[in-house]
Amino acid sequence: MLLAAGFFQFSAPALGWVVVLTAAVALGLGVLAWSQGLRARRLRGLVAEQEHVRRILDSALDAVIAIDAEGRIIEWNNQAERMFGWKRAEILGQRLSSTIIPPRYREQHERGLRLYLTTGRGEVLNRRVEFTALRRDGSEFPVELSIAPVSWEGKTTFTAFVRDISERRESEKQLEQSLSLLQATLESTADGILVVDNAGKIVSYNRKFLDMWRIPDVVIAARDDNLALSYVLDQLKDPEQFLAKVRELYADPEAESYDILEFKDGRVFERYSQPQRLGGRTIGRVWSFRDVTQRKEAAEALRRSEESYRQLFERATYGIYRSTLDGRLVTVNPALVRMLGYDSAEELLAIDMARDLYLDPAERARLIERYRTSGVIEDVEVAWKRKDGKPVVVRLSGTALRDESGEVTGFEMIVEDVTERRALEEQLRQAQKMESIGQLTGGIAHDFNNLLTVILANAEMIGRNLPPEASDLRADLEELRGAAQRGASMVKKLLAFSRRDELRFAPVNLAQLAAELMGMLRRLVPASIELRLLGQDCEACVMADRGAIEQILVNLVTNARDAMPEGGVLTIETVETYLDEEFRSDHGWGEPGPYVILSVSDTGTGMDQKTKERVFEPFFTTKPPGAGTGLGLAMTYGLVKHHRGFIEILSEPKAGTTVRIYLPKVTEEAVEPHPKISSVSETGGRETILLVEDDPAVRRAAVRVLEKQGYTVIVAADGIEALDLFDRHADRIDLVLSDVVMPRMGGRSLYEALKKKDRMPRFMFTSGYTAGEIKERGSLPPEVPFLQKPWTVTDLVRSVREVLDRH
Secondary structure (H helix, E strand, O other), X not given: OHHHHHHOOOOHHHHHHHHHHHHHHHHHHHXXXXXXXXXXXXXXXXXXXXXXXXXXXXXXXXXXXXXXXXXXXXXXXXXXHHHHOOOHHHHOOXXXXXXXXXXXXXXXXHHHHHHHHHHOOXXXXXXXXXXXXXXXXXXXXXXXXXXXXXXXXXXXXXXXXXXEXXXXXXXXXXXXHHHHHHHHHHHHOOOEEEEXXXXXXXEEEOHHHHHHHOOOHXXXXXXXXXXXXXXXXXXXXXHHHHHHHHHHHHHOOXXXXXXXXXXXXXXXXXXXXXXXXXXXXXXXXXXXXXXXXXXXXXXXXXXXXXXXXXXXXXXXXXEEEEEXXXXXXXXXXXXXXXXXXXXXXXXXXXXXXXXXXXXXXXXXXXXXXXXXXXXXXXXXXXXXXXXXXXXXXXXXXXXXXXXXXXXXXEEEEEEEEOHHHHHHHHHHHHHHHHHHHHXXXXXXXHHHHHHHHHHHHHHHHHHHHOOOOOHHHHHHHXXXXXXXXXXXXXXXXXXXXXXXXXXXXXXXXXXHHHHHHHHHHHOOOOOOEEEEXXXXXXXXXXXXXXXXXXXXXXXXXXXXXXXXOOOEEEEEEEEEEEEOHHHHHHHOOOOOEEEEEXXXXXXXXXXXXXXXXXXXXXXXXXXXXXXXOOOHHHXXXXXXXXXXXXXXXXXXXXXXXXXXXXXXEEOOOOOOOOOOOOOOOOOOOOOEEEEEOOOHHHHHHHHHHHHHOOOEEEEEOOHHHHHHHHHHHOOOEEEEEEEOOOOOXXXXXXXXXXXXXXXXXXXXXXXXXXXXXXXXXXXXXXXXXXXXOOOOHHHHHHHHHHHHOOO
């Protein structure tokens, strides 16, 4: 401390200066420090500002390049690095012309730089220009740039903003190519093209448009729309229609259109129109015109030809098809599709003919072999099958198709469905056979009725005269009467078969009738057979003779019972149905309309086809001798036909049998039967009866019966004799009982002759023919009573008394 104190000891004046100097130094140092801080702060601000500018430049999408007056690069942003391939650090200080300008343009660049520096003029300054630039890898590319000179502190620099326009150039090139292609297309197209703006002013067109519309070049070049339009309208058949369409489309700029224009000279144009859009906005309309005159003429000729063929093909009632040799259908018409029951032509075309169409697949091969040489097929009948498997008989006619070498490649055929015709022909043969048998049975029945009348009348009179003790004779007589009555029953069946029996029609509920008969029908079948009744809720009625339907049921139940000797199930069912044209086409019979089906089914032995073909013949039976007459189904057939119905038998050996009776449905309600109970007794009388009968045996029997009852009988053998007797005994005769069919003059003619007399007696017809058969010969007066032979004594006495008692 001492040393220090000594060392720093000064005199007072010196100490003062030291203090002053020290303060001055301190102040100087403070000012210096403040100045240096200010400079540092300014420097940092400049650096920050420079960094901010740098970031702005580097974020630019264009390359930003600056050069000094000597052409050296002093600024180079990130986009410039990416565009030209030079890093900033590499290129700063290098000459612009030797780096990014292709060699062929460098001298030009240097001259332009010198020119500006000396004169202040520059051709490329302060505007956008395009030129070719050079990358570091030596590749050239197009750029768009703008150059601006900058003067600062006496120095001149140049700043360039450079944009790579390679993609734009490519787009422009493609656009140019597209426009060129479009123009070439417009000029080469066969259509005339016209483009107009929204006001209808012509914007563009092609040469074809002028040629098609015959518009002179001077007119179209003048852009006189009205004059051009007049050339158009003068050529058209209907210019107003043309203008109406134009006005309609201009009123709706977004609409598209197509129509046909007809010219006065016969030309035909197609006119198309649609909006011209740009950027989603409609700016005009494009019209396209196509000359289709020749095409229309050819198409019209072809249309007429095709229409004629199509109508023939589509509307033909016959099936038409074309097929290949291997059995594939190529073309089919609607008639064939319907004929075979397919849903569409496509479905039918997918089948294999041999497998899916022919009942016998080998038959098609046989037909091809048979007609391969001639190539012509005429009226060949074959068995086909429908989609549902039902057989159909068709008649084929057509020709074979051949290739250039003459080999058969396919067939063109016409197909006629003859299933119904064959069925109708079979029905006709059956009907003719039945008619012949019916005529025979009708004649036989007439003679039998006369014989049975004599037998029954005499047997009854003999029986009335036998003494009580003649029991053996009475038994023999009853046997005789029973045989006669069975003969009468057989005659009735024959008459029912021949449809000559008189039926009384009324609305009948078949289900109700079947239910009412179940008690009686159960007694017909043994306990080993189960009897079922179905369809009891069927309320439909048919117009029928109640007794005839009862007889049909008895016949069918009896046959079903006999077919099940070991027992089984017997089913009676009633159901409604509707027969249509398809049903008739499939089955070959049936009139379209509503029907009620009465069916009887069994589980018995069944029948083969040959048996089914003969079941309706009288006296045909498969039962052993003595077990059946063969008249049951024959009688049923006749009764069904008499009801305008149809009968169908479904049967296979060992598979049972179903008999279906189809009767037309009616809307009337069923009528309850009211049995007629005669209140007339067998009393006789004292009146005089003129009996007119050509059969001597019947005549004698009738005379005996009537005289036995106290009547006076005058006898005549025919109508002529009866008229003569009436003229002589007119005042005495109270009743004329006349046969209908007699030689010389029949009963109807006698009745008409007597009506002309002053006094007309009571009249009654009788005949071995039925009333129905007599109506076929000539109708009887409905007001005249009729007595059917064979009659019994009781029948004759009661009928005579009833007529005589009428007022």
